[in-house]
Amino acid sequence: MGQGQTGGTAARRLALQLVEGVWQDRLTLAEMEAHPHFAGAPAEVRARAGRLARATLRQAGRADAAMKPWLKRSPKPAVRALLRLATVELMSDGAAAHGVVNAAVTLAREEHAPSAPMVNAVLRRVAEDGREAWEAAHPQRLPNWLRGRLSGAYGNARVARMEAVFEGTSPLDITPRLADPALAEALRGTPLPTGSIRLERAGQVSALPGYASGDWWVQDAAAALPARVLAAKPGERVLDLCAAPGGKTLQLAAEGAEVTALDVSESRLERLRDNLTRTGLRAEVVVADALEWKPPAPFDAILLDGPCTATGTIRRHPDLPFVKDAADIRSMVDLQSAMIDRAADMLVSGGRLVFCTCSLLPEEGEGQLEGLLQRRDDLHPDPEAVARLPGLEEAWIAGPGALRLTPDMWPERGGLDGFFIAALRKA
Numbered sequence: 197m198g199q200g201q202t203g204g205t206a207a208r209r210l211a212l213q214l215v216e217g218v219w220q221d222r223l224t225l226a227e228m229e230a231h232p233h234f235a236g237a238p239a240e241v242r243a244r245a246g247r248l249a250r251a252t253l254r255q256a257g258r259a260d261a262a263m264k265p266w267l268k269r270s271p272k273p274a275v276r277a278l279l280r281l282a283t284v285e286l287m288s289d290g291a292a293a294h295g296v297v298n299a300a301v302t303l304a305r306e307e308h309a310p311s312a313p314m315v316n317a318v319l320r321r322v323a324e325d326g327r328e329a330w331e332a333a334h335p336q337r338l339p340n341w342l343r344g345r346l347s348g349a350y351g352n353a354r355v356a357r358m359e360a361v362f363e364g365t366s367p368l369d370i371t372p373r374l375a376d377p378a379l380a381e382a383l384r385g386t387p388l389p390t391g392s393i394r395l396e397r398a399g400q401v402s403a404l405p406g407y408a409s410g411d412w413w414v415q416d417a418a419a420a421l422p423a424r425v426l427a428a429k430p431g432e433r434v435l436d437l438c439a440a441p442g443g444k445t446l447q448l449a450a451e452g453a454e455v456t457a458l459d460v461s462e463s464r465l466e467r468l469r470d471n472l473t474r475t476g477l478r479a480e481v482v483v484a485d486a487l488e489w490k491p492p493a494p495f496d497a498i499l500l501d502g503p504c505t506a507t508g509t510i511r512r513h514p515d516l517p518f519v520k521d522a523a524d525i526r527s528m529v530d531l532q533s534a535m536i537d538r539a540a541d542m543l544v545s546g547g548r549l550v551f552c553t554c555s556l557l558p559e560e561g562e563g564q565l566e567g568l569l570q571r572r573d574d575l576h577p578d579p580e581a582v583a584r585l586p587g588l589e590e591a592w593i594a595g596p597g598a599l600r601l602t603p604d605m606w607p608e609r610g611g612l613d614g615f616f617i618a619a620l621r622k623a
């Protein structure tokens with residue numbers, strides 16, 4: 197067996213472990229990729245395994261449709277994972293069919309020897325005749341815990357459009373430190389109306405022009421909106437209450453505000469500090485629990501990007517629907533409401549609060565806004581703050597002072613992450 201084939205089987209073995217870890221053990225890709233077992237593999241094996249695992253998590257539904265006609269009975273989960281992985285590679289990777297099938301049979305022999313002949317037979321049929329069923333299949337459906345909630349909030353047709361988005365990969369968005377028309381050209385990117393720059397094919401991020409000099413940072417176009425709605429002014433005292441790894445802190449600091457960046461996670465704040473160093477921007481960094489920390493003085497403005505189910509980021513994190521479930525929602529919602537109250541108490545009279553979550557669930561967005569307006573009579577929606585947003589689209593507005601972004605928006609530009617953003621002012 198030549199070098200390429202050996203490497204190919206190693207990458208597929210690692211990819212199989214990743215998808216099984218997600219589907220069976222509910223481990224995140226980030227957790228597994230940080231583990232020495234994965235991190236110790238050669239870089240090209242890791243890169244290929246990561247790509248293959250993500251493609252499989254995104255398109256397993258299509259793979260099931262393509263192999264169904266040739267499966268006599270339902271295979272056990274580990275064998276199904278292997279069949280899905282190989283089918284996705286056969287149908288979407290352009291890899292030579294014999295190499296994919298041989299590698300899958302090798303992997304089947306290692307762990308599930310009695311299934312190897314079946315794996316061989318099914319994959320040969322898929323390679324020859326699976327294309328039509330693959331292409332005709334509905335994009336992979338979200339798990340029921342999430343699909344039901346999203347259908348209730350957005351309707352079945354819109355959820356189907358989101359599922360189509362979740363099958364594909366996402367472009368790379370960057371936020372410039374300064375508005376510089378030459379930057380998009382230098383990066384061969386497209387300026388977006390909201391101020392971000394979008395790159396269709398990025399390659400290695402750290403090799404791009406302006407990375408080392410800190411002229412920009414990676415941040416989804418939707419994730420860049422909350423800080424723009426807050427519109428920090430030079431010299432203002434601004435608190436970024438859940439700050440790490442710091443994309444929004446960098447935006448606030450780039451506006452010249454005196455920023456305090458607080459987060460409970462020391463390790464995530466390390467990344468924030470690295471980002472500040474690279475960009476040459478300044479912020480006071482505080483490691484603390486937002487619910488317990490007492491500020492020396494109230495703030496002019498606060499950005500609260502609360503912890504949430506992160507369901508708005510599925511197109512970048514295809515493991516997420518499988519590792520989370522409905523049990524995660526209640527505790528997140530309670531924590532967010534407590535943080536909103538804490539933030540409101542830390543504001544000067546007349547101060548601005550922007551609350552946001554990268555969630556698609558109304559409980560973590562629209563419901564939070566409704567709840568806080570019922571609970572508190574000192575916070576009021578600030579529609580003017582939203583109206584000033586560059587590139588604002590009518591379809592994003594979700595009531596006074598509120599924006600709702602979903603991944604099916606901007607289809608002609610390549611989509612964007614899901615977010616809920618509310619702008620408020622303290623009486």
Ligand SMILES: C[S@@+](CC[C@H](N)C(=O)[O-])C[C@H]1O[C@@H](n2cnc3c(N)ncnc32)[C@H](O)[C@@H]1O
Nearest residue numbers: 438439440441442443444459460461485486501
């Ligand atoms: C959505 S992330 C923040 C992303 C960040 N704003 C950015 O733009 O890079 C939520 C953050 O909340 C932090 N967090 C969770 N519970 C917290 C608490 N009780 N106090 C402070 N931070 C907390 C997490 O560590 C996490 O970094």
